Amino acid sequence: MLDEAFADGWGWWVIALAVGVPVLLVVLTELIGFLRRRQHALAGPLTLMRNWVVPVGALFALLAFAIQSPADAVWVRVVATVFGFLVILLVLSSFNVALFANARAGTWRQRIPTIFVEIARLILVVVGLAVLFSWVWGADVGGLFAALGVGSLVIGLALQNAVGGVISGLLLLFEQPFKIGDWLDTGGVKGRVVEVNWRAVHIETGGGIQIVPNATLSGASFTNMSEPAGPYWATASLKFSTDDPPHEVMSLLVELADGLPMRAVGERAGVEYSGAAAYTVSIPVTAPPDAPQALTVYLSWLWYAARRRGFALDGDATDPVAEPARLAQALDAVGPTLHLREEDREGVLEAARLERYGVAEVVLPAGVVPDEVRIIVSGRASLRVEVGDARIDVGVSEPGELIGQSALTRERTRVVTTASEILTVLVLPLAVVDDLVRVRPRLAAEIGASLELKRSQAEDALARAGVSGNTLSPR
Structure with a gap:
């Protein structure tokens, strides 16, 4: 057995x-x-x-x-x-x-795309099952394939519009001109891609989800604002007066753009002059969603900066703070800080001027030797130290306090001074302040004490942040 x-x-x-x-x-x-x-x-x-x-x-x-x-x-x-x-x-x-x-x-x-792989897998499974049934059960699958072919043709003709959208979607998925998270500008719709399926692309516009059919995208041109990799350039077209020197205007435009907190690290702004007082400024930002905010801040800063320089932005150079009455009122407000006497008033009025700064605008950068002294009339200014990419707040200047006192000691500034709110300052040339200090020892002592206080506050703030006080050494 x-x-x-x-x-x-x-x-x-x-x-x-x-x-x-x-x-x-x-x-x-x-x-x-x-x-x-x-x-x-x-x-x-x-x-x-x-x-x-x-x-x-x-x-x-x-x-x-x-x-x-x-x-x-x-x-x-x-x-x-x-x-x-x-x-x-x-x-x-x-x-x-x-x-x-x-x-x-x-x-x-x-x-x-995964959908192509799934479709190919489904087709192979169907073909494999047909061969398997033919081999194991002896089934005649030729007639089945013929029926499926004719049925597919009839269904395709009946649903050609819908099928056309699906085919467009599949081709769009295969080409992959964009991916989830990219920013698109289709001409009528601008926003971030949040979903891509067989039929349509879902774009978040900030005011809701816009559904754009794949057939529309495949049959028209659009811009992928996230490609190529790198900074996105926000552009603004500006007009000045033909009396404004072009090179001075371009210098101002670049200087303001490079001071924007939204600017991409390691990139610099560019400006083009096309004649007839027309300029185009390009601001590098990290991603398209930063562009609107960057342009909003930039254009608001430019309004104040153009008037400080005497340029006619959009053909208008008028500045309300330039009125003599406003200057006299500001001098009355800061007179006690400077220990002014009546005989000093006329000379100071002739040399002084008023300036205004927009919110977050740099009033005085670090590492420069000021040739003017500013006294805050209204608003507040913040003081910070920049160490690498870190920004450490070290103090605040209130109305009546001085900005740029290091001009008297001929030292470089150690902190960056920015406007915390709309800031109005009285600007005095260094020679005028030198004359006042020379005949008023008390003013000199107060300015020295103010400098020492600001330095001490900065060192304390840096110590709390774990940064060496050597950061404040003159540069």
């Missing part, structure tokens, strides 16, 4: 299945655990193989070879069909891992 079992071959199959299947399952389990710890994509196909392909394959081998059931038996055909279907899934899953799971960025494998 035993000789007969081995002679027929089924005995060897029983031994092979009894020993080989458990060993194979143990090996696959250990290999899957190792791959999962490494977060390798191959763990998925191996899990399918361990949980389904190997057990069903063992059952098929048991029925067909060990028990030697007839090939046309229903149970053998059912198990063969299930086993063939699982093998198709395993092969497709393995190819997906080999081709796309570890694709490097920028290669064609990485650029193919």
Whole structure:
């Protein structure tokens, strides 16, 4: 009997299945655990193989070879069909891992959208099942494919408009001219891409989600404002008066743009002069959403800066603070700070002027030797030290306090002074302040004490931030 079992071959199959299947399952389990710890994509196909392909394959081998059931038996055909279907899934899953799971960025494998892979997988599964049914069950699938072809043609003609949008979406997904998070300008819609599907692109405009059909995008031109990688340039067209010297205007435009907090690090603004007092300024910002805020701040700063320089922005150079009555009132307000006497008033009025600064505008940068002294008439100014990319607030200047006292000691400024709010200052030339200090020892002592107080406050603020006080050494 035993000789007969081995002679027929089924005995060897029983031994092979009894020993080989458990060993194979143990090996696959250990290999899957190792791959999962490494977060390798191959763990998925191996899990399918361990949980389904190997057990069903063992059952098929048991029925067909060990028990030697007839090939046309229903149970053998059912198990063969299930086993063939699982093998198709395993092969497709393995190819997906080999081709796309570890694709490097920028290669064609990485650029193919997942939906294309899924469609190709579905087609291969259908074709594989057709071949499987033809082989196992002897089914005639030729007529089925012919019917499907004719049906697809009829459905395609009936739904050509809808299908056209889907095809446009698939082609758009394949080309990938943009990705989620990019900023698009389609002419009528500008915003950030938040979703891309077969039919449409969803764009966040700041006022809601705008749905743009893929057919519209594929049939028209649009701008991907996030490409190429690097800063985005916010531009503004400006007009001055033909009496304003072009090079001085361009210097002012670049100086203001480079002082913007939204400016991209390591990039400088640019300006073009196109004649007839027309200029175009380009401001580098990190991303498109920063552009509106950058332009808002820049244009507001420019209004104040143009009037301080006497330039006619948009053909208008009038400045309310330039009125003599305003200057006299400001001098009355800061007179006690300077210990002014009546005989000093006329000379100071002739030399002084009023200036205004916009919110967050730089009044006095660090590292320069001032040639003027400013006294705050209204508003407040903040003092900060810039260490690398960090900005550390070290103090505040109130109305009546001086800005740029280091002009008297001929030292470089150690902090950056910016306007915390709309700031009005009385500007005095250094020679006028020198004359006042020379005949008023008390004023000189107060200015020296103010300098020492500001230095002490700055050192305390830096110490709290863990920054060395050497940062305040003159540059």
